[in-house]
Amino acid sequence: MPTDEPNESKRTRPVRPDPEATGTEARLPFFRSSLDVARTRVGAALAAPAAALVLIPLLVMATGLVVSFVCRRAHDRSIEDLARARFRDRGLAIARQVEETLRSAEPLLDSLREYLTRGGLGDPHPVFVRRMNDLMRDRPAVAYLFFGWANGDMLGAYRERDGRVRGTWRERDRHRLRNWEVSDERMTPVREDDRFMFDSRARPWYVRAVQQGGRTWTSPYVFFDQGVAGIACAEPLYGPDGRLLGVMTVEFNLNTLSERLEKTMQDAAVQCLLFSARRQLLAFPGYRVAEGESRSGQGELPLIMDLQAPAVQALSQRLPAAVENPMGLDFAVSGQPFLGDIRPVDFGADEKWFVATWGSLAGLKEPAVGAWHRSLMVVALSLLAAVSAAFLFARHLIRNRRRVVQAEQRAAQAADEARQLGSYRLVRKLGEGGMGEVWLAEHRLLSRPVAVKLIKPEQLSKHDQANVQSRFRREARTLARLESPHTIAIYDFGIGRDGSLFYVMELLHGLDLDDLVGRFGPLPLGRAVSILSQAACSLAEAHSHGLIHRDVKPANIYLCRKAEQLDLVKVLDFGLVHEHDVRETRLTQAGALYGTPGYTSPEQARDSSAVDLRSDIYSLACVGYLLIAGRGVFPNASPMAMVMAHVNQPAPPLSELTDRPVPPGLAGLLLKCLEKDPDRRPQDLHAFLRELAAVPVPESERWTEERCREWWDRADIRRMEVETVRETEKDTTRWLVPQRS
Template identity: 35%
Template sequence: MTERTKFTKATADQPSPVRIGRALASPTGVLITLPLLVVAVGIGIMLVGRDATRSSTHSMAKHQLGEQATSVQTDVAFALDQADPLMKLVRALADRQRPTDEVLVRLHDLLAGRPGIAFLSISFPDGTFRGAQLMPDKTIEVQESRVDPFEAKWFVVENGALRLLRTEAHQYDPRTRGFYQLAVAKKSRAWTEPYTFFKSHETGITCAEPVFDASGGIAAVLTVDFHVGALSSFVARPALDQARTVVYTKDGVILAYPAAEKLGLPPGDTLLKASDLKDPALDALFAAQAKSTIDTLRFLELDASDGEYLASVAPIGGKRAGIAVPLDWFVATLVPARTLLGPVRKLEKRSIHASAGALGLAVGLALVLAWNLVRMRKQVARSRAAARTAEARVRELGSYRLVAKLGTGGMGEVWRAEHRLLARQAAIKLIRPEVMHPEGADEIHERFKREAQTLATMKSRHTIAIFDYGVTAEGVFYYVMELLDGLDLESLVSRYGAQPAARVIQILAQACQSLAEAHDAGLYHRDIKPPNLFLCRAADEVDIVKLLDFGIVQTINENPAKPVTLRREPLLETPKLTQVGAMLGTPGFMAPEQILGMRIDERADLYSLGCVAWWLLAGNEVFPRENEAKVLHRHINEEIPDLRAKVNGWLPDELVQIIRLLLAKEPSDRPRDARTVAAMLRAIPIPVEHAWTFERATSWWQAYKPPVPLPSIPTGEVQVIMPGRTVEQRPLAATDDRAIAQTIATPTANPRSR
């Protein structure tokens, strides 16, 4: 029996549901079932949805229109009802003898957070006026005006006190205003007729109330003003598309209308008439309302010149603030009929188009799935084989085998590697060609080569050693350097805090040895900072300092050293600040002459070393980090702070003096070279109780990390510094507020041109 016969027989012996499931899961089953399923579901949804939409459209519209009317009614009622409690509170302030500051601050507090209220005021018989007003920008200003002389003072309230904004001459006398005369005439609380505010063009209404003295005379008139148009959020944001809500009187006065502020109303208290709007829907509404009386919520069908409309109309009125409101107002929401019925017709057409599109998409998808099912296994097998080959090839770099990635920078990587014959551990720094812009590739290659050649010439044990340099057949630039066991000075301080002065002296002296050799060779580092000084151990030796990153080194031939005198001028006014990207270095660790783009010599590196010393002793930078421009400005112009005030513990005067010399603004005031600094450091007397002995150092390293065979270092624990822009990847330091800023260096800037 053949294999095909066996399979056919086995399939025939399976239950029917299993056979059906296998058939549907096959490429042919998917090709047939998926389109049919989409078509059936689409047609069913289209038929059911059409009927449901048509039947519910009108009921939904009535419901939404009714909610709109109710919302406006509720908002108006709530806002107007605030007049009663506010009048009682303002009455307590209607005393001419009460201090102006106290009254104005209290009026400010009463107005805050009151929806719809525009103004609270107290007017006195002598013409004095005190009030609080909600401004167009939603801030509150308070004022006191007098008539003898005519002068008004405007204030804002800050922290419970008044701050004068302006003083204005005016001709305003509250005793001549309608609200004052209405209150005096009525001798009781009264509501004004609707009117339009002059500046905002919003319609409002005022509640006025007189206050009488013991003799029965007028002591004051209180007012509460309301913005009627702002009472309902639906006036500006209707519930339905293309719908608009309008509040109006029976006489055709428009009290609230969408975008009323854009209609160009005439100045003064002129009210807006419906005829001014030239709105066909409103014309049809007033024509229909003239034929019937509306005393409850009603729905109208309007036939306007620009189409059919549906409208809800409801009256607004009643008793507010304890008295009858002289309102004969209505709220109406109008929506084009096409807004409600148009989507139904569009939905039917879209359903047909969507079903056809879904069918075509389903057929195409089924074909793609069927084709992929056939080739998937072969493709997976080929991909696995190719991946194994690629992994083996990428881990071979010259004579070295890449073992584990130590970190990733903006343009490259650092790997822990092993020599294939010598089994020697090393670190490999490389740049892959795919991350470089074609226009900058030659410059990056040159800078990378330059760093390797510079390191190769250095013999000091305090400069990181380089073993090899090259370019692979794939165009990957790399050089091989010694693998260090330890941490950089940024991480040292970020994790363990400021360091003892005796230890700092040793660290600085070792760094000076590396700098002395570089300076003797005419090389200036230009980026001395804590991340570029590495504290490590080797065998039984501990606290060994290594100087890293010679990627932006400069030679004497490129930049002849000449005496310079710094100009003291604001950094924001110097041409160099507008070209911060053209500078090379790190804000917070750059010498003033380096910031200003002047010619530098070895004393610029000594200034940066002084900044590093400050970091080690104080646990932070010389000047608190704000933005780059401010830090650079302070390094140029400001004297350094008192270091002793920032250091806890023993701090010799000699070390303080050395750091002050290193941080001198003028290069001529600094030590002449690194050897001089090293000699000054070694000459500092250190008491026995403060000495950083070999035993203390060994004990610290035992606590830091016991000696074990070097493991794969997790990504992010190792500094990655690439030519162009330096990037530090160390989470424990980078998340600390004191973490060092990045190096400023534009990849397009050619260091030889400086």
């Protein structure tokens, strides 16, 4: 019995969500759809006209800012590169100057040695001192020029702190010191001390010269009497008997080098110092070694780290343990970047000296900051002008865009109207030939695809306009009168609003015989006979209406597939058709040949206007040769030679053009159709069809329905087919030949 209770099996049960489905995989479609929506909205916003007013100025502004940023970075890098080059050049200049100053000891010692070896040792002290004074007068860096005797005495010249040169004679045994003021006329004593303790043999330069046995440089040390830092170049002097006579020495005051560096360093942003490989401070602008100053009380020079200058201490910490080659240094002082450069000084000493130059990067950039600020103002003004111009350009662009859109709409409307031919709309062009264009079209109401043959007014000159229009109308009327299934069907005919002539015909899917033989070679005899029979049926109907095709050729015979009909033949292009019994004026010019050279009958070659249906039979037999032999009746000849061969030469039998066996009946029929005299050919296509039907086809050459369907299934017709009625005017050649009497 029925019950009001619902069936438990039919109840709607809540679906429990799958825990795994509620994870990331379940959310992915939502994220993707959201992303698509966002992308669509952004695209619509960017495509809006107002977006151009904002985006173009912003783009120009962003470009200007990026360019300014890049230029600023390039400016900073160029300043840094220039600073490094500046330090390198300054260091090299200072190193060369120090080398030049210290190398002046060489000629001094050479002159002094020459003087002493020529008898200078025997000169009175005033003469000796005056000679010393003359040698060091123009060398401000030279502090002492001495000759230390082997007994400990010393005689020579020295330079006071005020720069004056004085002579000095120091006797070890008598503890006597005498100093003279030297002038051109006389020597005036300025100091005498009988309690002076001195022994030249204990001086560093004397000891090192005797140890080395030749000219040598000492290490930097503190001078005995002045307490200043110096360095000496000494050379021992030996007598003829090899006995040591004494030591010549040239001593340089390193404080004088500091003064010279101070004069050289005219740029406050760049500083420098001179130091030894042991980190001893040799020269520093503004720095002086005080009297008696030494490190550890042993006459050692201070180290560069003893200076209280933060930049010098930071530089000393960045120096490697052993400085060998030129090098650049980057270091920081109180967070500020500094650049430095180290250059060696080579003057012949055993211990290497180095020149260090450095400076604050900010200090180096400071002169360019003002120029950069001024250029930044110019850039800002230029950027403002560019943004304003971009805004005006965007505004102008939007206006032009609107005009273009409106013009495109009008053009699209005009193009759409131009594509309307009566009840048909043109879709796309399929081909173009000498007589016009062929378009794929469709009926606007039925949506049926068709082929439209179209001749536009601009394709016609005033001279041939009437002729072509008459020929076009005649082709349409001719096709409309024919009902054979092997003749292409015409649906409509008319004149467009722009004066274009058109007619609408069925759309075929397949390939013409030219393409068929070109792609697949000669056909089986059964298939060739079938194609010739269908083409003959189409032409026979035309002949029954008094119509002659006059351009029968492989390109005008189309092999197609229509629904379940396979190997269906359609004869195309009745544009050259000739009404044999018409009384109107001929459209063919006297003395002109219309047709195709390889398929033209002899009588058509002589006079195209004086042909009858037997001319089409001749051309159809030429097509049969191509289908069976794979080539024309007269192959490998020029177009004019082909025409003359058809007129004068007998057609060769098929056995000469192909090695395949051809039934004698078929070969004889085709050769009979190729007779020069039309009276010796079959007199109509019905007789041709009767003889063709009587030809026995070998079993291996028969074209059965199974073989036909298998071929169409295997052939890649979709790739090969041209969705159009072949525009055969492109292959039609008009030949002007002398008219025979």
